[in-house]
Amino acid sequence: MAHAYTPGLKVTEGAILRRRRVLPIAGEVLVEAGARVGARDVVAETFMPGDVTPVNLANLLALPPADVPACMLKQEGDWVEAGEILAQTKGFWGFFKSEATAKVSGRLEAVSSVTGQVMLRGNPLPVRVLAFIPGNIIEVIPGEGCVVETEAVFVQGIFGIGGEAFGPICMACSSPDQTLEAEAITPEMRGAVVVGGGRMTLAAIRAAKEVGVSALISGGIDDLDLQGFLGYDLGVAITGSERMGLTLVITEGFGDIAMAKRTFALLGKYAGREASVTGATQIRAGVMRPEIVIAMDPDVERSVPETARQDGLLEIDTTVRMIRDPYFGQIGKVHALPAEPTVLASGSKARVVEVVLETGETVTVPRANIELIEE
Amino acid sequence: MDLDKINVILATDCGSTTTKAILIEKVDGQFRQTYRGEAPTTVEEPFADVTIGVVNAVTEIGELAGRRLVDEQGRIIRPASDGEGCDIYISTSSAGGGLQMMVAGVIKQMTAESAKRAALGAGAIVMDVIAANDPRKPHQQIQRIRELRPDMILVSGGVDGGTTTHVVQIAELIAPAKPRPRFGNEYKMPVIYAGNRDARPLIEKTFDESVDLKIVDNLRPVLEQENLGPARDMIHDVFLEHVMAHAPGYDKLITWTDAPIMPTPGAVGNILQAIADRDGINAVGVDIGGATTDVFSVFNGTFNRTVSANLGMSYSISNVCAEATMERVLKWVHLPMEDRELRNRVKNKMIRPTTIPQSLEALVFEQAVAREALRLAYKQHKEFATTLKGVQQQRTVGDTFSQRMSGLTIVDNMAMDLLVASGGVLSHAPRMAQTVAMLMDAFEPEGVTYLAKDSIFMMPHLGVLAQVHPDAAMEVFERDCLIYLGTCVAAKGVSKPGKPCFKYRLHGSGLDEAGEIRFGELKLIPFGPGQEAELELEPARGFDLGAGSGKRVQSKARGGTVGIVLDGRGRPLVLPEDPAQCRTLMGDWVKVLGLYADSDQ
Amino acid sequence: MANMISRERLRRRLPALWYGTWLLRTVFVFVFIAAGAAVVAAPPPAPTGLTAKDHGWDKGTAVDLVWEYPGEAALDGGFFLISYAMDLEDDFRIAGQTLGYETVYTVNGLTPGVDYYFKVVAVNSALEESEAVVSEPVAGRLQWVDGSRIWFLITVMIFCGSVVYFIRHARKGRPLKVRKIAGLEAVDEAVGRATEMGRSVIFVPGIQDMNDIQTIAGINVLSRVAQIAAENSASLEVPTTRSLVMTTARETVQSAFLRAGRPEAYDENKINYITDEQFGYVAYLQGQMVREKPAACFYMGAFFAEALILAETGNSVGAIQVAGTAMPAQLPFFVASCDYTLIGEEFFAASAYLTGSPEELGSLKGQDVGKVLVAIGIVLGVVFATLASITGPEGLNLESYHFFQGFVDYLQGTVLH
Structure with a gap:
């Protein structure tokens, strides 16, 4: 016996999945432990401090920076609307006053007497975290997020493009080695997670995007097709933040390669069921692979127990x-x-x-x- | 610590995937590296304690050496007694992606560049450079600072007595961005200020409690001079105090070591600098990894390091092909290969980075990619390693038509004496000649250059050791760390194929050869390790071997596992445009150097 | 000059004749000498076969005459006298004369479209005249193109053509290589230095008014300096000696700040008029430099005696200095005391170099072609003139002398006419 150097990707029918869903910065958790959540429910929310716009009043008013604080009409902490007057010079006996107006709205955060700059901070930007998988909240991490647990069919892909997507599984190919062509994409697939067989062609990807497919899963893809879709040659395998309007998941690798039979069969078995898909891939220390999760309904079905074989x-x-x-x-x-x-x-x-x-x-x-x- | 009483030294390097340990012992009065061990790094879940990996690696050495190094409590035994423990224990770390920094300065080419040099020299990866003359708008810069999660920020700017406005402006960009450190939500972002002395009180006022501000001497007190030492030391301190202390298990590891834990690349730089200083030579070192390629150089005592973040052989292989273009990569290949198929293979290597080339074809291709990765990394290095910019020039009327600029590269291939290679694709190449070929093609050394490789990537360990026990570090470096591959003799200049390039004569150590190299010709003379021969060279007109065009050169050739390579292919090395012609040429070179098994037949 | 041209033209048309007469003449000279110097001269024979023809490619004021002369030897030391008249009855006006061996002539200064009669008389060294030969009446005709200007046309075509060609070339995005001009590259560095040191940048646009081309070139560089100063938020001061230069400089700097995206940082009070007085201006600048210690000084324009005073002061306060001028007398001072100097041509090329616009780069390259042509002309002229002076006229090889001298004459007379 020996360890394999590369552990295989997980393809299991009955996995207990736990997912930590945390905010990038501290915020508010909207769910409580024990609650049942759907895949698209917001579990935590926070507001990022708004964008900062520096305004150089010393230059605008032609003043030495040290005189700027004295000319401020708005004070630190005030809300300033775009077009409002920020500061005014004293002028000569009330004449020749010059004014500086705010170009953007924001809260006046700081006035510097060294550089003559003031900082306007815009409205906070909301950051939300979805549950991603339907299930139970088993733990709340105060201020950060929560852990969701579910029993699910779990398939890891090797590589993906695009962020989180949801939709019912829809089989577009009849065998795991069938190439996914544009003809296989039909208008009914709008919003669905479409599963192909072997390689997906560029035409199929374009057709899927046209139709409004939520995610496209297949065995392989040609590098040139991927390049054609992205519009650039992918240099480093850190993905997930693309805004292509479509999430792609490749289960096996680049080139003409059939999807593993087991993966294909498993996805086929659950055709029509709601799935959560993410294309986020990070092949570095702390590896992340794209995943496809089909949650079980705990009241209706029992999961198939996982095989006891030790991994790797x-x-x-x-x-x-x-x-x-x-x-x-x-x-x-x-x-x-x-x-x-x-x-x-x-x-x-x-x-x-x-x-x-x-x-x-x-x-x-x-x-x-x-x-x-x-x- | 009494250095004379030290007999057993243990060193570990905690990489992002493996922890490597080496044992150095005094054998017959000389320090030798005797055993080594490896274990997976255990920074991440489920272990989340780096010392577990360290103990595993050390235990492995202990078993091999028949020496008990770890006690029952899982601690390293010190000091050494008979058959047990070690005298010094040191470590480096690059786990968790190493040290990631953001630097800032007033002018990108001046103080910001000095700040970058300080950070790189300390072994950091520089994620971004913020400067007052940045073409990005201030709010875009703030956005960028917010997106990045560096381990620390180095702020410089202004010479002493110089600008304060600009420095405060930079601080005003960073302060409201409220940058968040990569590890640990609870600890404050360390900000090191190494700028204009006069701006210190203003800087202190600008940053609020949310950052941990450290103030050190200006790293550019006058434009004519850099003073990177204090900033570099502070980076190391902060690295230990904050970054390491927040990484799992490091708090324990810090208490074990006899010297501060260093970032791995910083330690590599140390040893290279030490060796260059001792022997008075110019040296270039390269470490090509899966994701990044580090280039170190010491020219006339000036040390420079660059990290090419996206040039590497596995995670970044696709980026190398994109940046260099596939066409250019395939120029180094002597076998016919199909473009579309190769593209898929490259991407497959990227998503499955641990695979190794099985077929000869795959190996040839990977080494071609390596040449391009090294070439690009070296190019970036040359652009960075320059003389200081913003310096007043002294002129005479004689300079009328040749006004040299400041900020020119100090990297001079002709002056380079030693080129050290490390990193998987170079040090684990099946044949040493392949390493030589890759180095020669990518770096294009000129004149007489010794080529060597780091046997088992021991340079980080020795770099730290050099701080504690320099003699031991040097001895081991010379004897066990470096494997000399041979000597490369290459003439600078271009001519027509078949025209005379240079004449050579070699004698000593049982070698007595003379002959002529014609342009385009490549010749390998086997010459074993440890041997030295006198080398007399007479370049043809228009060719330079170090003494000027057509001038005779007397030098020494050093033997190695490959031998002496006489390279008449010209510098710069120009490859034919036509792919078929290029492939034939590569085939010839492969044959001469005996690179691959097929070419022997 | 005119007879040289015509001789050359004839040689082109009738090379055999030319060489033939030359040979003949030589033989006759020998015969003459052999016969003894004491031969008594008689009136020379008359020229024969005189033909007159309109001179081609001109405005109709010239007619070419060609004749034959059987008694060439007799005319040694003599000449042909050419005259013309509108009517045979009129007095013939003398048009000119040719040396005894030249039997072609171009009469100039005629009225176009009017018939003239031409008369050629041979005159020997004793000034005895032969009988005259008179041509048929011929009129000069106006042609559309002046043939003597053909070389001018060719030069202009090549020059303009190359400018247009290179502009098109550059527009297509193909790179036109312009040599690195250290002085302009150093602008970044000098302004950067001033920024880091928290000092100002001083730009001196020379002491001439806007009508001087050097001032204009200086303002071009100012635009660049101002843009970098704006990007670095460095303080830029431009003291001027002429009010018009001040206005131009203000406009230039303001637009440069706008280009750098920092219009609010522009302060027109930093661009002042000081005085028209040369040394009053210098005194002001010197004082300012010593007080404020600028870290970067630019001297771009026409300079006279103040060049060294300014540059030395700047050097002593430790500034990076970049100078640019086309004043040959001031260049050495600038070179010695400044960090970088733009010399003459470089200074004028600055605009194209800095903007990199296809039009400017193309014309820069086109001008280079012109310069190459001139250089070729100079080299050929010098080589041939040297060869001519080595070989003749009293030299050994008269034939090659004529060839070389002929080329030089052609170059001087026709190409450069």
């Missing part, structure tokens, strides 16, 4: 998938686990695993280049 262990007969060329995307079973490092074709020495592919062929690959999957 590589054994003979474990099903694995190659995640690097030349066998990229192929699935096989572990045949042998040689203990000694082996010299690869590239000349490097690495610990390897022998895998019998579905075609019956036995290949030797570095352990770093396989991932465990559940079939």
